[in-house]
Amino acid sequence: MSEIEGIYVVWLREVKRFLRYKSRILTxxxxxxxxxxxxxxxxxxSVKFTNIPGGYRTFIFPGIIAQTILFTSVFSGVSVVIDRQYGFLKEILVSPISRPSIILGKAFGISTASVIQTVILLALSFLVNIEITLTxxxxxxxxxxxxxxxxxGLGLMIAAITESTEGFNLVMSFIVxxxxxxxxxxxxxxxxxTWLQRAVYANPLTYGVDALRFIILHRSVFPFWINLCIISLFSISMILIASILFDIKEQNLL
Known part of the structure; x- marks a missing residue:
């Protein structure tokens, strides 16, 4: 029960941090x-998508949602660096909660912020003539x-081994x-x-975009279950790796 409460507290702090900065939400x-x-x-x-009602703007709508999720999720990992610099992270580490639970709580908080933005963008889908059903x-x-x-998890993984916000932002800029x-x-x-297609297929976000495009536009390159399996495995892997790196790095703080 203490682990669940700890995850909840870390999650709540991340959500409050996101909601506190109105300019960040607006941006x-x-x-x-x-x-x-x-x-x-x-x-x-100049780009005609005659096979998609609404044209190019409709086509990129799921991709723009994925872009928002990507940027919000990855750059939110900087909270670990900030907490380390201000000493708050040490206070969390001495509490009766495991390191994986800390990472999980932060990941849940980051995901909640992304979900809030996704909901807003879906509500604005009428701007590109897309009808979103409840399902x-x-x-x-x-x-x-x-x-x-x-x-x-990727952002938290990089933050776990980065000492400064400048270093974190530099690394993330080359990745995102x-x-x-x-x-x-x-x-x-x-x-x-072929060379570009291999890079695209090796990118986990490709399957997230394809899954969203299937749900929103009913068009996809891969079967939905393949997309879902790949992004789920990617998420689990990133959280596990972030937890391991975080545990190794933060042992020196105590």
């Missing part, structure tokens, strides 16, 4: 909308949670953009050159 919603409206409309004028809404929210757990660009969020992943 996380305005940025994907700008991508969707400006980039989607501008490129959509697709619920499944999309569940998918966003699973995807966020994986990339939240390639993951996003190679996910198929902005272009179809079929018909690509």
């Amino acid at each position: 996380s919603i305005v940025t994907p909308l700008l991508w969707l409206i400006i980039f989607g409309t501008g490129l959509g004028m 697709s809404f619920v499944i999309s929210v569940i998918l966003s949670f699973i995807i966020s757990m994986g990339f939240g 953009l390639p993951i996003f660009l190679l996910s198929g969020a902005l272009f179809p992943i079929t018909g690509l050159p």
Whole structure:
């Protein structure tokens, strides 16, 4: 019971931290909308998607949701670095809660923030003429949670071995953009050159985007169960690796 309570407290702190900064919430919603409206409309004028009602903007809508999940999840891992610098992390470490539970609580908090943003974006789907049913809404929210757990775990994994926020942001900048660009969020992943297709298929976000596109637009490259299995395995792996690295690194704090 103490482990569950500990996970809850860490989760609650992460959620309150997210909700406290209104500008962060606003930015996380305005940025994907700008991508969707400006980039989607501008490129959509030259890229024709006649087989998809609504055209290019409709096509990238699931990818923009995945982008929001990716950026929020990965960069939220910096909270570990900040907590370490201000000494709060040491207080958590001396509490009667295991290191994996700390990571799990933080991952749940990060995923909750991503789910909130996903819900808002889904509510704005009418801007691109997409009709979201209750079933697709619920499944999309569940998918966003699973995807966020994986990339939240990735952010926590990097934060566990990074000493400063500057170092964390530098490492993340070299990781996040390639993951996003190679996910198929902005272009179809079929018909690509072999070398590029291999990179796309090795990217776990590719399967998250494909799963969201199947639920929202009823179009996908891979079967839904394959997408779900891959992103679930990725999420579990990232949380486990983050827990191990966190445990090894933070032993020196006590």
